[in-house]
Amino acid sequence: MNVIEATGLGKRYGSTWALRECSLAIPAGHVVALVGPNGAGKTTLLNLAVGLTAPSAGTVTVLGDTRAGSPAARDGIAFVAQDAPLHKNLSVADMLHLTRNLNLHFDQGYAEARLAELAIPLNRKSGKLSGGQQAQLALTLALSRRPQLLVLDEPMSSLDPLARHDFMATVMAAVADDGVSVVLSSHALAELERVADYLVILSNGSVQVAGEVDDLLACHRVFSGPDAEANRYTEHLDVVHALHSKAQTHLLVRTDGSADPVPPGWKTRPISLEELAMAYLREPGAASLPRPSRAWQLEPTEVAR
Amino acid sequence: MTALTMPAHSERDASQRPVPWRRMAWVTWRQQRLTVAGLVTVLGAVSLYLLFIGQQARSFSGVAGHSLTLTAALFQVIPALIGAFVGAPVLAKELETGTFRYTWTQGFGRARWTVATLAPLAVAVTVLAGAVGFLFSWCYSPLIGGHYGSNLLDGNTFDLHGVTFAAWTLTAFSIGVLAGILIRRVIPAMLATMVAWSGLAVVTGVFLRPHYEAPLVSSKPTLPSTDWVMSQWWTRGGKPVSSSAIDQVLQKAGATVNGGSVTQSPGSALGNMSPTQYLLHHGFTQFQSYQPASRFWPFQWIEGGWLFALSLLLMGTAVWLVHRRAA
Numbered sequence: 001m002n003v004i005e006a007t008g009l010g011k012r013y014g015s016t017w018a019l020r021e022c023s024l025a026i027p028a029g030h031v032v033a034l035v036g037p038n039g040a041g042k043t044t045l046l047n048l049a050v051g052l053t054a055p056s057a058g059t060v061t062v063l064g065d066t067r068a069g070s071p072a073a074r075d076g077i078a079f080v081a082q083d084a085p086l087h088k089n090l091s092v093a094d095m096l097h098l099t100r101n102l103n104l105h106f107d108q109g110y111a112e113a114r115l116a117e118l119a120i121p122l123n124r125k126s127g128k129l130s131g132g133q134q135a136q137l138a139l140t141l142a143l144s145r146r147p148q149l150l151v152l153d154e155p156m157s158s159l160d161p162l163a164r165h166d167f168m169a170t171v172m173a174a175v176a177d178d179g180v181s182v183v184l185s186s187h188a189l190a191e192l193e194r195v196a197d198y199l200v201i202l203s204n205g206s207v208q209v210a211g212e213v214d215d216l217l218a219c220h221r222v223f224s225g226p227d228a229e230a231n232r233y234t235e236h237l238d239v240v241h242a243l244h245s246k247a248q249t250h251l252l253v254r255t256d257g258s259a260d261p262v263p264p265g266w267k268t269r270p271i272s273l274e275e276l277a278m279a280y281l282r283e284p285g286a287a288s289l290p291r292p293s294r295a296w297q298l299e300p301t302e303v304a305r
Numbered sequence: 306m307t308a309l310t311m312p313a314h315s316e317r318d319a320s321q322r323p324v325p326w327r328r329m330a331w332v333t334w335r336q337q338r339l340t341v342a343g344l345v346t347v348l349g350a351v352s353l354y355l356l357f358i359g360q361q362a363r364s365f366s367g368v369a370g371h372s373l374t375l376t377a378a379l380f381q382v383i384p385a386l387i388g389a390f391v392g393a394p395v396l397a398k399e400l401e402t403g404t405f406r407y408t409w410t411q412g413f414g415r416a417r418w419t420v421a422t423l424a425p426l427a428v429a430v431t432v433l434a435g436a437v438g439f440l441f442s443w444c445y446s447p448l449i450g451g452h453y454g455s456n457l458l459d460g461n462t463f464d465l466h467g468v469t470f471a472a473w474t475l476t477a478f479s480i481g482v483l484a485g486i487l488i489r490r491v492i493p494a495m496l497a498t499m500v501a502w503s504g505l506a507v508v509t510g511v512f513l514r515p516h517y518e519a520p521l522v523s524s525k526p527t528l529p530s531t532d533w534v535m536s537q538w539w540t541r542g543g544k545p546v547s548s549s550a551i552d553q554v555l556q557k558a559g560a561t562v563n564g565g566s567v568t569q570s571p572g573s574a575l576g577n578m579s580p581t582q583y584l585l586h587h588g589f590t591q592f593q594s595y596q597p598a599s600r601f602w603p604f605q606w607i608e609g610g611w612l613f614a615l616s617l618l619l620m621g622t623a624v625w626l627v628h629r630r631a632a
Contacts, residue, residue, distance in 0.1 A: 050410050054629065071323055074412050081406035087336070088402070094335060101328040102411035102418070138407075145412070 001028045001064045003149045003181045004049050010057030011044045018044040020205045022058070026183065026198065028148075030212070031175060033196035034185040035277055040202040042185040043082065046153050049183070050079040063148055075104055078142035082154040084135045088127025092137060095126055099141045111144040114170070132163030139167065143174050150174070152184035156191060168195055193273045201280050209280050213273055220276050223251040225266035233263060241279035252279040324413045329421035337426060340391050348433045351383065352440055359444035377462050380441070384470070384477040385502045387430060389495035392481020395422060396623065400489040409627075416628040423482060423620055431475045438470030457601040458533035463514065464506065468605040472612035477502045479619035486626045509608070517607045520594040526585060531598035540590045554587070555580055 002025045009022040019041040026032050036042050047053040048060050051069020066073045086095060092115065100106035115122065118140075120133050129137060135155060142150060150171070156164045172195055174180050186192055199216055201209035209216070220240070223233070230249040234242065238254040252271065262268050354376075396419070399405040409415035445462065457463070464473050481498040488494040520535055528534060539546045560580060581591065596604070 052406060052409060071412070071414060074410065074414060077410075079406070079410040081403065081410075083403065085403040085405075085407050087404055087407075090335070098332055098335065099411065101332050102324065102408070102413040104322075104324055104412050 002026060002061075003028045003030075004060065004062055004183065006045070006048075006058065006060045008058030009045075009048060009055055009060050011041075011048060011053060012056040017056075017205050019048070019202075020057075022202075022205070022207055024200065024207050024210055026200070026210075028181045029179065030181060030198035031171075031196050032181075032183040032198040032200060033189075033192040034183060034200045034202065035187060035189060035192070035281070036185075036202035036208075037187070037281060041205040042202055043153055044205075045202065046079075046151055046183070046185060050077055050151055052079075076148040077151060078145045078147035078149075079151045080135075080138045080142050080153065080155055083158060084138035084155070086126040086134060086138060089125060091123055091125055092120060092129070093122040095137065095141060096122075096144075099144065103145050105146050107144045107146055110146075111140055114140045114143070118166075130163075131158050132160065132166065135159055135163065135167055136170065139170055143170070143178075143180070146178065147180060150180050150182045152182065154185055154187075156186060164191055171195070189274045189277050196273075199273065199277065201277060203281070209277075216276060217271060217273065219255055220271045221253055221255055221268050222271050222275070223253055223262070223266055223268050224248055225251075225263065229263070229265070233266075241283050252276070323417070326417070326421060329413065329418065332418075333422050333425050337395075337422070340394075340426070341429060344387065344391055344429065344433060347383075347386075348437050351380070351437055355437070355440045355444045359440070362444060362447045377465060380465050381506070383437075384434070384474040384506075385499045387434070387474050388477025388479075388481040388498045388502050391426065391430060392478035393485045393494040393498045394491050395426065395482055395485055396627065397485035397489060397491045397494040400486070401491055416624055419624045419627045423624070427475060427478060427616070427620065430478045431471050434474035435467060435471035438465065438467040441470065442466045457531055457598050458514075458596050458604060463604070464510070464608070466605060468609035469612070472609040472616070473502075473506065475616045476505070476612045476619075479616040479623075480505075482623045483619045483626075486623050514604065514608065515596070517604050518596070518600060520596055522592055522594050524590050524592050526581065526591060528593060528595055529598065533596040533598075535594050535596065537591060537593040539584065540592065541588055546589065551584065551589070554584065554589075558583060 004024065004026045006022050006024045009019060009024075010017060011019040018039075022041070022045065034042050034045070044053065048055055049062055049068055051073060054069075060068045062068050062073050063076045066076070087098070090098065096106075096108065096111050100108060112122070115137070118133070118136050120129065120137060126134065126137060135158075139152075139155070152171070156167055159167060168191060171182060171184075175182060184192070184196075197213050199209060199211065199213050200207060223237070225233070225248070227244060227247050227249050230242070230244075230251065234251065237251065239251050240254055241252040243250040243252075252275070358376075399408055405415075408418060411418075413421075441462075445466075457466075464470060477498065480501050481494065484494040484497045484501065485491075488497055515535055539548075539551055578586065585591065
């Protein structure tokens with residue numbers, strides 16, 4: 001089952017396309033990191049998936065073949081928007097009651113136990129909680145609905161490092177216990193490296209990279225060698241990004257996973273997820289960038305497994 | 306961090322049943338109770354005032370009649386205020402604070418949430434305003450036809466009576482709701498509501514209300530003061546006479562005509578007669594077109610009816626926009 005599947009998806013605001021020709025299939029059972037620079041269309045893609053926005057072109061389905069925003073989709077997807085919007089004048093207990101009333105499923109026991117563990121008082125107004133507590137409350141409300149898919153838009157952008165750690169711990173506990181699929185957008189790549197096992201990179205409103213982290217890491221390597229010889233090899237290699245330092249050139253290369261012959265005088269090493277993402281983010285121009293392969297031409301059937 | 310164990314998914318129904326409507330009762334009450342309290346307070350104060358004035362009008366009508374004419378104008382702003390303070394924030398606040406991203410992604414569904422929020426508020430606004438309107442009618446009834454020259458269809462008070470006051474208030478509420486989703490910010494939506502409602506009220510009073518039914522025409526020299534005279538003209542021998550011709554006739558008779566007002570000079574041919582009597586005596590006939598006071602209730606229901614339909618249309622549009630609109 002694909003938790004999110006988009007075909008030719010586009011969203012236009014006025015004359016500008018926030019998202020264009022986006023085709024993507026995210027399989028269930030992953031923690032998906034959706035990364036991209038500001039304005040890449042991350043929030044637009046998530047809003048389309050949760051049914052807050054209607055597409056200008058193409059289609060998006062969720063949780064199998066369910067139309068985004070349909071009753072079944074709303075029931076199965078919990079969404080925490082950026083900055084965790086809550087009714088600031090309602091108490092924590094009222095927010096629980098509100099959410100319980102607005103949904104078919106709500107696990108009051110889980111919510112109360114979770115908030116007790118976080119030491120968030122039930123009688124405190126939501127607006128009086130710290131930023132970290134507000135994020136935790138919004139997350140707890142979402143998880144208490146026992147969704148099949150949890151969608152988080154920039155959940156940690158306003159949190160301090162400790163609060164980020166606690167927030168992700170809550171998410172990962174739910175993943176471990178309940179098997180919930182998670183899609184979260186962020187530009188805090190370092191945090192995601194520990195938790196995400198699926199990466200989607202959006203750039204200029206279209207998908208640049210999509211795949212399981214292990215596969216992506218397996219088919220990218222860094223080649224380092226003398227500057228002078230760099231040009232000779234770039235012709236033969238699928239170079240995503242080249243970094244020239246003094247006398248040395250570092251080439252981020254997409255390989256087919258088999259051990260490419262390493263030219264004499266050159267060294268090769270595996271790549272980290274953050275390096276990989278940064279390299280693609282640095283090369284957003286579709287024309288200049290060798291797209292991440294014919295093999296992952298982002299046909300839904302190719303990415304879906 | 307210790308992990309809490311979450312129970313596995315219960316089997317979700319293949320055929321999705323929606324979240325029951327009754328679940329919204331608590332939600333709407335919890336979210337709107339301050340608004341409702343404010344509404345009851347303001348309209349309660351107005352009602353007490355009307356009760357007090359009504360009592361006065363029945364004992365010594367002079368004082369009451371005077372103060373009522375003054376406050377009638379103030380009452381006109383009540384629907385606009387209700388539209389701005391009750392109607393406009395309903396959707397604009399969700400959009401401005403971003404909580405729509407929470408509310409509209411819950412299982413209940415955003416169009417249904419909008420209906421379940423608007424309907425009780427609309428009913429509350431209509432019922433409370435209707436009560437105030439009928440209280441106004443009761444308070445005002447001793448003054449009709451008295452020496453204040455009050456006529457029931459007069460633009461100053463017609464829309465303060467029972468049916469129309471409720472309808473105008475519901476219309477203001479609906480304008481506020483629609484302005485809220487169109488403008489998406491509370492304060493601008495409130496201002497827009499007041500402007501739009503006032504414009505509609507003026508246009509209705511000046512251009513629409515006189516034409517709900519074709520006015521009657523009478524050549525009777527005097528009409529009851531409760532009738533609403535809309536225009537008058539003179540004829541002589543079956544032919545219409547222009548007002549400048551009338552002025553000439555009166556001037557010849559020795560009266561001074563200055564604009565619309567006629568002043569009798571001492572010793573003029575008018576003698577003790579009023580200018581109207583003088584003209585009637587000299588073969589002129591005065592015609593007046595008017596709406597008789599008996600049309601008060603038909604007019605109330607006509608105006609109440611189309612305003613009610615307009616309100617439903619506006620609120621329906623707001624729900625449709627919530628359902629459709631790219632957020």
